[in-house]
Amino acid sequence: MLEDIALRRANNPHQAKVGSSQCGASHGFGAAMACCLLIVLATAHAWAAPVGVNQIAPDFTRADLHKARVHLGDYRGKVVLLDFWATWCAPCLLEMPRFVEWQERYRKQGFQALGVSMDDDDSSALAVEKKMHLNYPVVMGDAKLGELYGGILGLPVVYLIDRDGVIRARFDGEVDPHLIEAELNRLLEAR
Amino acid sequence: MNGNRKVFWLSCFVGIMMGISTHRAEAQFQPTPDAGSALSIPADHLIQPQRLNDLLQASKPGSTLVLQVGSRLLFQEAHIPGSEYVGPGGQPAGLELLRKRVASLAKDQPIVLYCGCCPWERCPNVARAYAALREMGFNKVKVLYIANNFGADWVARGYRVEKGQ
Numbered sequence: 001m002l003e004d005i006a007l008r009r010a011n012n013p014h015q016a017k018v019g020s021s022q023c024g025a026s027h028g029f030g031a032a033m034a035c036c037l038l039i040v041l042a043t044a045h046a047w048a049a050p051v052g053v054n055q056i057a058p059d060f061t062r063a064d065l066h067k068a069r070v071h072l073g074d075y076r077g078k079v080v081l082l083d084f085w086a087t088w089c090a091p092c093l094l095e096m097p098r099f100v101e102w103q104e105r106y107r108k109q110g111f112q113a114l115g116v117s118m119d120d121d122d123s124s125a126l127a128v129e130k131k132m133h134l135n136y137p138v139v140m141g142d143a144k145l146g147e148l149y150g151g152i153l154g155l156p157v158v159y160l161i162d163r164d165g166v167i168r169a170r171f172d173g174e175v176d177p178h179l180i181e182a183e184l185n186r187l188l189e190a191r
Numbered sequence: 192m193n194g195n196r197k198v199f200w201l202s203c204f205v206g207i208m209m210g211i212s213t214h215r216a217e218a219q220f221q222p223t224p225d226a227g228s229a230l231s232i233p234a235d236h237l238i239q240p241q242r243l244n245d246l247l248q249a250s251k252p253g254s255t256l257v258l259q260v261g262s263r264l265l266f267q268e269a270h271i272p273g274s275e276y277v278g279p280g281g282q283p284a285g286l287e288l289l290r291k292r293v294a295s296l297a298k299d300q301p302i303v304l305y306c307g308c309c310p311w312e313r314c315p316n317v318a319r320a321y322a323a324l325r326e327m328g329f330n331k332v333k334v335l336y337i338a339n340n341f342g343a344d345w346v347a348r349g350y351r352v353e354k355g356q
Contacts, residue, residue: 086262088279088281089308089309120264141264143268146264147268151269152264152265152342153341154265154340154341172340173309173310173339173340173343174310
């Protein structure tokens with residue numbers, strides 16, 4: 001587990017902040033604490049402040065682009081990919097087809113993608129939603145939501161949230177999609 | 192003999208000219224960065240975050256006009272103290288706001304543009320904003336080089352920021 005996390009971080013040292021979702025899941029409390037402590041000690045120098053990772057995902061309620069209510073808390077029990085994006089962000093648009101594909105492929109395993117558009121208005125987001133055939137809800141973001149999530153000061157930013165509503169990974173900027181999918185699979189398997 | 196020499200030198204001349212011609216043709220087809228790409232901004236018109244931070248600390252407030260030409264939401268979350276938001280440089284409406292903002296300024300007004308929405312080579316805003324100011328005749332325009340994004344290359348380095356409009 002430790003080696004696995006270290007390897008993934010070595011492959012992508014500046015972009016991904018990945019937490020441990022399975023640490024001690026099948027062991028006693030002491031083992032869980034020791035495991036988590038080891039991880040913290042092993043990674044503290046490189047990941048001094050993993051904003052949001054291993055913390056409860058801040059809850060929010062927003063209307064999606066079609067005025068339907070979206071409440072993050074309603075997705076408890078599912079693994080959520082929360083994607084902060086914008087229509088002018090080229091790397092964001094490159095990622096989207098994969099999210100659409102994952103939504104289809106992993107839906108039955110309890111996966112839910114959720115987009116947060118950081119555009120100034122929803123008309124351009126609506127156009128992209130249609131063009132990219134997005135099969136998951138998109139809400140409009142704002143500075144407050146960005147700050148809640150540790151500061152969205154560059155795009156894209158992708159969060160993976162486990163079935164208990166805990167943030168397990170944050171990916172900043174252009175990231176190898178296989179890294180995101182590997183972590184996603186890990187979370188989907190951790191029932 | 193003389194005839195052979197003439198042919199030899201003529202061949203050399205033709206060969207050299209063909210070489211030059213080919214070289215020129217190849218040079219013309221060298222890929223150049225798209226005009227909208229941040230990579231098209233000349234290196235000597237860039238300013239590094241550390242340098243800008245030092246400059247702003249040392250100079251009188253307002254002596255350098257710092258304009259954010261990217262996302263309004265990202266600006267609201269955090270921006271360089273004293274900087275102004277003028278709209279996304281990658282869009283005509285944003286460029287219009289930029290032109291209006293600087294219309295009354297002297298052409299030697301120092302101006303720094305920045306965005307930080309995306310990795311440098313992906314930024315859709317700074318190059319067009321830079322080109323618009325140059326077309327207007329501004330001759331002291333610099334663009335803040337942000338390699339990854341504003342969060343990683345400015346905020347995380349501990350440089351001062353403000354929030355809000």
